[in-house]
Amino acid sequence: MSAPAAQASSTGRDGDVALGTHPAPAPDPSPVDAASALTARAGLGASVRFELLKLLAQWRVRIVLLACWVAPAGFIAAVSGQSSLPSDTVFGRWMLATGWAGTLVVLSFACTWALPLLTALVAGDVFAAEDRLGTWRHLVMAVRSPRRIFAAKAIASTAVILVMELGLAVSSIGGGLLVVGDHDLVGLDGSVIGPGRSAWLVLLAWACVVVGSLAFAAVGLLGSVALGRSPMGLLTPALLAFALQTAQLLPMPAAVRLALPSQGFLAWRGLFAGPAQTRPLVVGLIISLAWVLVATALALLLFVRRDFTDLAYEGSARRSVLLGVAPVLALTLVSIAVVAVATPASGSGIDRGKVEQSLATSFAHLYRLQSRQLHRPDVTEEQLRTSASCYRAGSPGEDEGPGNDWRCSVSWHIPGATAVGTALYQLDVSADGHYVADGDGPKEVNGYFQVRTPDGDAANPLWQIDALVDLSSRSTSKG
Template sequence: MTQTTAVRTGIGHGAHTGARPPGTMTVLRWEMTKLAAQARARYLLLGCLVVPPVIVAVFAGQQPPSDTIYGRHIHTSGYADALLVLAFAHQWLLPMLAALVAGDIFAGEDGHGTWKTILTRSAGRGQIFAAKTLTAVLFNLVALLVLAASTIAGSLLIVGTQPLPGLSGQLIPAGTALPLVAAAWATAIPPLLGFTALALLLSVLSRNPTVGVATPVVLGFAMQMLSTLGGLDLARRLLLTTGFEAWHGLFTEHRFTGPITQAGAVAAGWTLVCLLIGYLALRRRDITGG
């Protein structure tokens, strides 16, 4: 189903029959239906499910990357493999995951020329913005859940459930390691939502799906590079990508969660600012051209 088809059979139908204007939940269902019809979204979820066990299997047959966090332990504990994949994912995969749908969800309407059709029928701009934002957020959360579950399950099945060496040299029992590894993956949620909001903003402003999808990935990589520079501690704390590393404190002998709290606050700030600017830009947009 194309976006134009969904509009004609949904919003347009209600307008011509004189039915009561749709609520936000109705618009959300339309957006979810359009997203589910996209092959890209289905393939992305399939990739999140299938690829992680393949990566873990490749790791199992290679020399341990000892210069990477938990790299030296990937042959001795499946929990280490799950954390190594997480450490690799935050470099570019998670920003890309956040942007693939969010960066196109507004700009796609420009590409199909359907803004005028949507916004001059039953649904208002606020409803459209809320529905598209929720659709992108829900999809990205599901994708992260599938990616995390597949990585953890694949790691434990392929390598095993041996105790996990902690970052302080302590040995973490398997029963304790599993919830900690799951929590480590969960700490990726706030920065993932921040990148989702950034992609949504770029999708609204640029009206170009390529810009909306590619720019958050490039900015994420630039943030990674900036965080490696010395003397920029304050700036580093304000970067979205810093939140992807906040889980390290969960695996020390004396656990600390300050970086997780700080990363959550930073991501919330990025999310709110990006969504506010995106909403205001959409409210003021001239749609008479299509």
């Protein structure tokens, strides 16, 4: 074979081998295919995981998470070693009697400030952080779907908030049971609730409060989206909680009070009354869910309309008012109208008849508890025939509404005795229906905070009475 022929043959054979071993590169994908592939890689699941990692990478979120899982148990352990109790808090006076009271004290504190601050820390900053760091363009290019970005951030922040609340519940329940024990709980009507039912009611109360916290989380999302990098977005849930706490102190119709989003943080107490006050609880859950839906929808609407190419975006004050504040105010007005029609409550929801009925019921239950402490013969509520007569010392002729000037006289009958027992109480009735009745004699009944029993000194259940008036029920005033 000649040299040129051999060279050609070799070239041909080399070319065949090259083609078989190193195939020609594929053509460059089109821009549409590249975008589709990138979007598939940054799906909702991956986006949620990425947002979770960003949240958990923040030192303040880690510290708060740790505190939620440790602090409640430490608080209950510390209180159990003290001689004084947080008696000004619902169930506080029973913290040394049962572990279930401790978790309810923690729940009451969490509803007042802790949960709004937790939602502000997480949901109130989840969008504003991207504005401060100037990373919106990178995130939009990676995910290519503003709706998916919003969903990922909303899901991630909600998950972190739920883990924090789970920590509060588990730590407080576990700490209470380990330190104090699984004993009977005294309800807000004076009745004794067994450990099994107490466990169910406590878990249900924490679950109901979760719905209320989601409403504040949705407000946090709305503030974070609407106000951009401004710190006011971070403070929105906390400011809302402060405004609602202030409003709870003001005299207002019961329909207005029940229609506020803070009702979800208060109505759980009705589970521990007898019969259970379920109407305020249902109203609170519905109002909270309505706030979740409206605030989240408004936040999404604002988010998908924003310009992600503007690195100096500071939020739109006008748009925030038109698409944020105005619909929320409209929701509040509609809620007030619906609650006013759906509930038979009138005025403040607190009147003489309700207070007398509640106090008489609680006294009868607690009198039986005191009798068991003193090893006296048991009597029934029917045998006691307890009644109460109340009036407001500061407003003659207007025995209704909240105030610390309520005075009551409780009477009961002891089987086999001709004399009628009488005890005096001074009541401090809060605008939300909760009241504390402070015993004012006689000393052997309610005049001292302890009673001497055959087993040693014990807390006197009749010294101070925690109870609850149902604001949503019909007035029972006798005129």
